[in-house]
Amino acid sequence: MKKVTLLFAMALSAAVVFSAPPQATAAQDSSATKADNSKKNKEASKGVTADQQKENKPDRETTRQIRRAVVKDKSLSIKAHNVKIITTNGKVTLKGPVKSESEKTTIEKIAEGIVGKGNITNEIEVAPPTDKGKEKEKGKSDKEKGK
Template sequence: MSRRISICAVMFVGAVLLSVTTQGRAQQQDPTKRPAEVIKEDADNTKVNRRESSRGEATADKQREKPADRMVSQRIRRAVTRNPELSSYARNVKIVTQDGTVTLKGPVRSEKERNAIEAIAVQMAGKDRVTNEIQIAPEKN
């Protein structure tokens, strides 16, 4: 019986080690994934979120549950987060779709990022259906 337990224990440890090794290799091969310690930005928009919700503006919690609205927001979010040239701030802009109209909000680091996100949204939703309220907030020194 103890020999059977020992064999099971060895097999379990081997499986765990194989799993950890495989995960490490997958992360090394994907250049778009960066380790947490490399990201130095703090993309905390808590103050802005409170201000916007108190004024009754379009916020993420007002996202419509219509499948078409959700799909548009998801497609835009996916394209934004996969763009390696955008900062953490830019990847975290608010994307709210209501009745087919997309509202973009939040801070980004540059006009280039603002324009890139707007271009993605226009491509997904159409030119007349995007309201760009993104603000440029340069890094604090």
């Protein structure tokens, strides 16, 4: 009987200890530096946004044609395939990040081929390269690097 009571007491105390909220992490979270992209978000909301895309048939068809042509171009990156295409009264705005200046130009030329040169506002940005390639390189041994 004592053994059962002792096991029950241990289980109960373990449950209490592990269910208590951690106090130390709350203090750490408040002192951590938080990402602040509010300036970029404010700037992005000043221009044309995707919710301003007109629902009329010609604008939807224009957006569909451009999107289809962009996705069909397999030389473009995933980022480029996901560029925002916003058509309002026949005017097209292109927004979002791409990997290179050539992708930016390619997407603009695709859109120009559909709506004409004077109907494009190109707000596409060339994104800075990520450190993924550098991290992979660090993980390789000297022999794998060719040294």
